Amino acid sequence: MSVKVNITSKGIQKVLKNYNERQAIAEYIWNGFDANANTIYVDYVSNPLGLLTELTIADNGYGINFDRLPQKFEPFFESEKSIQIVAPKHTSKMHGRNGVGRLTFFTFAHDAVWHTTYQSDQGFHNGEIRINTGGLNNYSSDFSTVPGHTGTTGTTVSFTNLKISQQDIETIVLPFLINEFCWFIELNKHKNYSIIVNGEALDFSSNIKSIExxxxxxxxxxxxxxxxxxxxxxxxxxxxxxxxxxxxxEEIYKDYTTLNKKSDDYFHSVYIDSDFFRDFDFKSFENEEQVAIFGAAKSSAEYRFLIKALTEYLKSKRKPFLKEYANNLIQSYEQDGVFPVYASEREKDLRKPPLVNLIKALYEIEPKLFGGLNTDQKKTIVRLIDLLMRANLRDEIFEMFNGLIELDAGEQHELLQLIKGLEATEK
Structure with a gap:
């Protein structure tokens, strides 16, 4: 059977232009996990020149149901707007784009063939689906029922006429997959979820800095x-x-931590397991911001206790991390000539240590103040701070930064005490 979807092949590629080969391969793996697989097999073969000759992605999920084939391979788009890759907001289930991602193979191959087995009340069904890059809006399929046959369900996608090399897989794709799936594998560790690449389990621990x-x-x-x-x-x-x-x-709900998006490269996940969440109604908060979620939880003393304790814990874990990065920031400023040039060594010894201390402290409170700046902008903000310090305008320094960044009461006190003691040298 041959079916044509309601958009041209070039139109599909335009719609999916945000995908690259790394994201596309990750999408096929997500499709496997979405199909309740616990193991994904990625196998590839290269020729003597290092170009891939074969690439397959297989899973032991429930397969592709023939009756639902149109929903899987016939995406109907209202326009040719590019599709953004968005992670689920409050659950890790159904991460893939339910069919759209199955057309992204054009980023790394010319042809794709799905061999799938699924089970219904009538027995096991085996099928094959074929698509090529020149006709992404057309697919051919052939399914049959095998009465009385017993076996295992699953799907294997085979890609041919590949446009990527073994080096691309090993230096670009696999590191991307580790970062993409490490949190998900950890979430499902008790279920022994894994991604097997050419017979060896992908090592997600390589992305772990610490675990407690x-x-x-x-x-x-x-x-x-x-x-x-x-x-x-x-x-x-x-x-x-x-x-x-x-x-x-079993995952009930997920949401951003209180230290998410702080622009400081402090990447973390917190897994919280308790029978307390079995009857907890998270759904009523799905359309609200994080502040509203935690605010509504004030009705539960246990939940309020939990979030307060975890917030303090994360702050304590983040502090040494930020101190390390603050030191790196100062080193980079030294190398880039960001600091003022002082008239004498005595003036440098008097003025520079308090300036360095303040910049470090400001970074530890709000790293985004120093993010995304070019060298001239860095010089401007550092020398403005230096001038305010030289003029002994300590209240003005506090008001300026207290207005620029959102500080809690503890951070305000910390900043105020630091500014009051600007004459102190770095310990």
Whole structure:
């Protein structure tokens, strides 16, 4: 059977222009996990020149149901606007784009063939679906029922006429997959989820900077929360830093942590497992911002206790991380000649240490103040601070930064005390 979808092949490529080969391959893996697979197999073969001759992505999920084939391979677009790759907001289930991602192979191959087996009340069905880059708006399929046959369900996608090399896979794609799926594999560790590449499990621990497990117990009701904290070395792409609320190992809900999007490369995940969440109604908050979520949780003393404790914990874990990065910032400023040139060594010894201390402290409070600046902008902000310090305008310094960045009461006090003691030298 041959079916044509309602958009041209070039139109599909235009719509999917935000995808590259790394994201496309990740999408096929997400499709497998979305199909309830716990193991994804990625296998590739290259020729003596290092170009890929074969690439397959297989899963042990429930397969592609023939009756639902139109929904999987016939995306109907209202316009040719590019599709953004967006992670689910409050659940990790159904991460893929339900069919759209299946057409992204044009980024790395010319042909794709799906071999799939699924089970219905009538028995096992085996099928094949074919698409090529020149006709992304056409697919051919052939399905049959095997009465009485028993076996296993799953899908294998084979890509041919490939446009990527073994080096691309090993130096670009695989590191991307580690960052893309590390948090998800950790979330489903008790289910033994894995991605196997050419017979070897992909090592997600390579992206772990540190990991800690502990318990929090609310004293009044003895409600216990089992916590697993993971500090990642590199970013988690669209997933960002989140709390994962689980009951008996099953994810109930997820949302951003209070330290997400702080522009400081502090990438982290917090997995919280407790029977307390079995009857917890998260859904009523899905359309609200994070502040509203945590605000509405004030009705639960246990939840308020949990979030307060975790917020303090994350801040304590972030501090040494930010101190390290603040030192790196100062080193880069030294190399780029950002600091003022002083008339004498005595003047430098008097003025530079307090300036360095203040910049470090400001970075630790709000890293985004120093993010995305070119060298001239860095010089401007540093020398403005230096001039205000030289003029002894300490109140003005506090008011300026207190207005520029959102500070809680503790951070305001910390900044004020630091500015009052600007004459102190770095310890």
């Amino acid at each position: 497990e502990f318990k929090l117990v609310y004293p009044d009701t003895a409600v216990t929360f089992k916590i697993k904290y993971v500090h990642w070395k590199e970013n988690l792409h669209k997933e960002l830093s989140k709390y994962y609320f689980l009951a008996g190992g």
